[in-house]
Amino acid sequence: MLKGIPKILSPELLKVLCEMGHSDRIVIADGNFPAESMGKDAIVIRCDGHGVPELLDAILQVIPLDTYVDKPMNLMEVMPGDPVKTPIWDTYKEIVAKHDERGAACVGNIERFQFYEEAKKAYAIIATGESAVYANVMLQKGVVIN
Template sequence: MLKGIPQILSPELLKVLSEMGHSDRIVLADGNFPAESMGKSAVVIRCDGHGIPELLDAILQLFPLDTYVEQPVSLMSVMPGDDVKTPIWDVYKGIVAEHDPRGELAVGNIERFKFYEESKKAYAIIATGEHALYANVMLQKGVIA
């Protein structure tokens, strides 16, 4: 155990966050996301007992968001015709605003299948137990000045 490190962050996840460089991306995947098949070229970390909001907050305490792109936080857009509400997105935007001066302006959306394609290029995918639909979020790492 270390001082100042959120307990929800496992040693494996801390190692991955530390290994990542500028512009690398990490996906926090909900329970329905095909983490293992999307992560064939990525490190896949299992965090099945945790929700994304708690992990997102803990990660952003240590992880700078990229300032060289407008929206370093990407959400998976709801497919047309899906009657799904996404209140979790507001939770994410609030968490991002606590850690990045751009607030919710740092958050954008990516069409579902493009999100999958971008996930295949991610450095890591965290498979969570998040139950909310369309709860996937991708973070792009920045630099520590």
């Protein structure tokens, strides 16, 4: 165990977060996301017993979001015609506001199929047990300044 590190961050996930460099991206995927097929060229980390919000909060405690892009946090846009509500997005915006002074302004949306294409280029994909739909989050890591 380590002091000051959220317990939800496994040794494998901490290693990946440490390995990531500036502008590398990581996807925190909901339970429906095709993590294994999208992650053929990425590191796939299984966190099946956890939801996206608690992982997002823990990750943002240890890595900064990229300050060189306007939207370093992106959500998968709901497909037109899908009768889906996304209240979890409000939770995400509250979480990011705790860790980045830009708050919800640094959160963007990516069209569903473009999100898949971008996820294929991510450094890592975290597969969660999140049951909310359209609950996928892509983060772009910033520079750690001490």
